[in-house]
Amino acid sequence: xxxxxxxxxxxxxxxxxxxxxxxxxxxxxxxxxxxxxxxxxxxxxxxxxxxxxxxxxxxxxxxxxxxxxxxxxxxxxxxxxxxxxxxxxxxxxxxxxx
Numbered sequence: 001x002x003x004x005x006x007x008x009x010x011x012x013x014x015x016x017x018x019x020x021x022x023x024x025x026x027x028x029x030x031x032x033x034x035x036x037x038x039x040x041x042x043x044x045x046x047x048x049x050x051x052x053x054x055x056x057x058x059x060x061x062x063x064x065x066x067x068x069x070x071x072x073x074x075x076x077x078x079x080x081x082x083x084x085x086x087x088x089x090x091x092x093x094x095x096x097x098x
Contacts, residue, residue, distance in 0.1 A: 015084030021077035
């Protein structure tokens with residue numbers, strides 16, 4: 001395998017992986033609270049505490065009420081995704097020209 005082709009494959013894989021981070025953050029940070037508010041009719045946006053509910057004959061439930069990452073981490077991975085896509089498009093167009 002040529003060196004250029006293996007680098008393109010590595011960058012393509014890293015681009016896809018870094019593109020998943022903003023998608024997961026969007027789902028977890030925005031859509032999950034909306035789903036919980038509509039399904040269980042509770043307000044989850046103003047919660048500040050985490051809790052564990054344990055019943056003697058039921059399952060244990062852990063609630064996480066803080067966001068998993070900062071917005072700049074999501075922005076960083078989104079930027080990496082855009083840069084990876086730009087690199088792949090530019091190298092493909094150079095390959096077809098030359």
